[in-house]
Amino acid sequence: MAYDWKRLGKALKAARRAPGVDLTQEEIAEELGLGRSVIQLIEAGNEYRKPTPSIRAYASRVGWVDGSIERVLAGGHPVLVGADEESRAGQADAADPTADAGLPVRIVHELKGRGELLDTAVIPLGDGGSMVVVVKGKPGASPEEIARNLEAWREAHGQLLELDYRKAADRDERRDA
Known part of the structure; x- marks a missing residue:
């Protein structure tokens, strides 16, 4: 599966700048114990084999629930911590092309694997x-x-x-x- 790392970088940058978070690259880097250059690489869309612990920490800090990174990489939208169940389901379904396909669980599992x-x-x-x-x-x-x-x-x-x-x-x- 081809991941859209640039899309992820832009989404994380937007989340970092969003009201309620509103952090500079230096501030988030310091909070996460990372160098500013790591934040710059992530936001620039640097490609990785898989999401790194630094990317996961970044996503968590800006309020994304587990699985949001994969949703964004696949073309969907992140789900925010505290989103109600209906909102979470809608966001997850929009990001998951197999959600309404009526495919057997085994096939969905393999496609997402x-x-x-x-x-x-x-x-x-x-x-x-x-x-x-x-x-x-x-x-x-x-x-x-x-x-x-x-x-x-x-x-x-x-x-x-x-x-x-x-x-x-x-x-x-x-x-x-």
Whole structure:
């Protein structure tokens, strides 16, 4: 999954400057026991493999609940501490594209799980049905590992499409007989 670190940096900066928080970079850095340069890197959208403890401390200090960092990185909005349950649910749902998808819990868990999204495909099953495939790599995979995963996926994708073509040919053969 591609995270939007610049979006996170802008959101944290806005939260730091918001009424009720209204801190300078120096003040928040001092409160968190960090250097100002760390705050500057976070707010500039520096990319990390995953949210760091410093980013989590920053988010907590500006009033974000757990999970807000991931919501913002994925394109959603943070949930503030003290937000009522209805507001929290609405904010979480807006940030979670799987919330109303009606997907099984196991699939939602895998989609939200760690690892980079490498590819997706929709495989026709005939008679209007289809299969959706999501290909993910392991967290922190090297470029070589990603390349191997994608090559394995290309092979599997070809086999899946071939199965569909054979099934369609068999159906046509039965119809013609």
